[in-house]
Structures are given as structure tokens and as C-alpha cells.
Amino acid sequence: MLKVLNPTARPARGTSGIAPRPVSLDDKTIGVIWNGRAYGDRILLEAVDLLKQRYRVRDVLFREKPFLGNIAPEPILAELAAKAHVVITGVGD
């Protein structure tokens, strides 16, 4: 018999996970964070247009990160946390 050790690390604060999903986006405010990469704005706005076709979206807050390698500045995060019901973001080229 041998005892061996688990080599993995769990999240230190254990707060990661998927936020609750709204049943509908009717009368909801959608936040969007664009990472600044070329054409990412087009894809995100296209996604917003599709959502607008399906739901009576109240408002769209489109915000751009200054640099893709950093998380969004605190004022943007605070604004979207306060005003938006959902936020769409992504990375990539």
C-alpha cells in the first residue's frame, strides 16, 4: 500500500463560478466589454443586435478596455456591476 499526494491547487478564495442566468433579457440592461482587438467590436455588436431582435432590451452599455492583457479598469467594472443585468465579454483575435 502506498499513499500519494494530490498535486493540484484549488482557487484560494473559492469564489469562481457561473453567475445566475436571467430567464429573459426583456427590460434588462446589457453591458459589453470589448478588449480592443480589431473587429472584436463588430462581433460583440452583432451579438447585441441578435439579442435585441429576441428581447426588448432596455439599454446597452458598450465599454472598451484600454489593453487586452489587463482586466478592465475598476470604474468600468463598478459601473457595469451597478447598472447592467448581464455583461458580455470575451477574448481572442
Next chain:
Amino acid sequence: MREAPLSAEQIDVEDVYQAIELYYERGWTDGLPVVPPTEKRVRAFLDAAGFAPDDVLGEIPERDRVLRAELLAINAVMAGCRPEYMPVLVAATEAITDPAFKFNHMASLGSPWPVFVVNGPLARTLGFNSGLYLFGPTTRANATCARAMSLLLWNCAEARPDGIQRGQWGNPFRSVGFIAEDESTAWDPLHVTLGHARETTTVTVVSAYPGLQQLHCARSTPEGLLDTVVDAISTDEFFRGTYLLFVSPQHAAVFIQHGWTKRHVRDYLWTRCRRSVADLKRRGTWGVMADKPEGFADFSREVQPGDEERIVSLFEPNEYDRFMQAPGALERSADIYVVVGGGNAGIRMAYIVPYGVSSDAVTRSVRAPATAE
């Protein structure tokens, strides 16, 4: 005094072979079998570096992970390391968790991965290869330390293909990117050029795109040797950052004979790696790395009159940076680190293209193990 307990879950297995299979089943290995990490072996690794299990070596805020000494020791055992490698691995872990190195870039489509260069006396004591077949496989130290860092991030930061690793081609440096410099020439070794004492052991980490470019440099003057490198780097990806240039002792002797230091080599490349706007447009590179290039009134991907005469420097800040460099790269450091290695019969130089968009090179000293009280 009672030993501090380990935090890791302990799992019962019948024997070594069942242990090896367990790590495959749980996705805790990189495709190769591991050395089963037992508490006794892990404690030997911690003792070798003078660490308690819970000592924090670094944090990865993007993954909400804290890298404790115990986790490094477990993954180093699995990789096949010897306990005496631990102080070097600790410095390597501190380097990649330095905010300047910026962990999250390693998820990039470009598959960047850190290359580690060990300098100083411990590199020789521990048997790191700096000679022939530099990127191996060669020695246990090179191979297992590279794998230890790979497994550490695989298991503790989700840096694996079913986690956050989103690179397109992958990066062989995960297996072989841990080397030493040949410090036998009259040149100052890398760590001395960076301000460290010669008798200090250091680990320098540079985020590297996959692959080593080797160049047949057959001329016998410093300029003649380096013009081959200038041409190659200028026609490569044209990404600004800290390049690693590998020079054989045989070539180093040519430079030294002509009174050239590593700084002379660096400056020669720094000022001469250039390309015309027309070249960059024909290659399809113009504006690719810049964000929102169409927003610039004078942006055009077609060759315009005068583009042949417009010269873009790779390293020196210039008026074309907004078309050629990612915005983040302009805020990061750039350099050319000259490293001697590869054996004494080499007429080839080699270089590594860095990922400089959001990562800086970092050097950390290896601390002597704390004395047990």
C-alpha cells in the same frame, strides 16, 4: 519540533504502477508517467530548500491560485527532479509569478511559454547542461526542471489544453526550456550583465514563442556573423520584446578577439533590425498587431509611393510603432539577451522570438536553503 502537516489530499494506491495510472486517470500528468509523490519524498524536497509546506512562493491572481512550497515540491517529485534542484525551482516559480511576467498571457493563441536560463555556480553543481544539444534532451536537471514548471502550472493554474491553455501549436519549451549558460568564456554571463554578482545563482525567465531559429553564421568578423542574425530577426515576426540570442563559445571567441562585449552585440542588433514599410506590407504584417488599425487616417495595407524608403526599426521606438506593435508591447521592456552555449564546435547561432505583448523578462536570485534550527 513537530513537522507542519501537508495540506494535499492523500490517496491510497496498491503500488507504484497503480499510482502512475491514477495520475493519468485524473488528468494530473502531461502524457508521460510521473514519479509517485509520497509524503516522505515531498518532505525531502521541502527540506532541501528550507521551506515549510505552507510557505507561499507566489500567487496567480488571474486563476485565484496561491503557489505554496508543498505544491511545487509535489510537482517536482512527479517530474523526476532531485531534491537539490528545489532552490532553483523556487526562484523559477518566483520569476513566473512576478507581476512583470504576467501569467495570463500564457493562454494566448501564440502558445508562449517561459524559457528559463540558469546562471551562476549552482548551475554547474547541479549538472545543468550548457553545451552540446543545449535544448536537449540531455541532463536530468534540464529535463526534469522544465517538466516540473510545466506540471506545476498544469496542475495548479489550469495551464493545460482542457483548461485555459489556448495556444494553437503548443510549445516544446514546456519540455526542454530549462537551460544553463556556458560561463567559460571571457564574456560576462547573462546574470552579471543584468547586475547580479557572478557568484550568485540566478534564474532568468523570458516568455518565448515556440521554437528555436538556428542560423548558419560562417563569416569570421563580428559584423559578418551578426548580419546573418540581423537579416533573420528582421524578416521574422517583427515582434518587439526581449530576444534570447544563443552564441557558441567558438563565435564568442571571435567577438572577444575583436574587443566586442555582449553589449556591443546587443547594440549592433538593436540598431540594425529594421525593415521597410513596403516589405512589411508585402508580407502582410502591416497593421496586424495594432489594435483598430483602420482608425488611423493614414493606414493602408497597399504599398504606397515612398514606402520603400520608409524604414521601421524593430527595437527602437519609432513613428510606425502604432501600426506594427501591439499597444501593450510599447509599454513593456525590450532587449536582446546574449547567452553562450551549444558546445564549442558550433557555427550556428540561434535565437528565440519573445512574447512581449504583456510580459517582461524577469531574473530572480536563488536563495541558499535556510539553516534548520
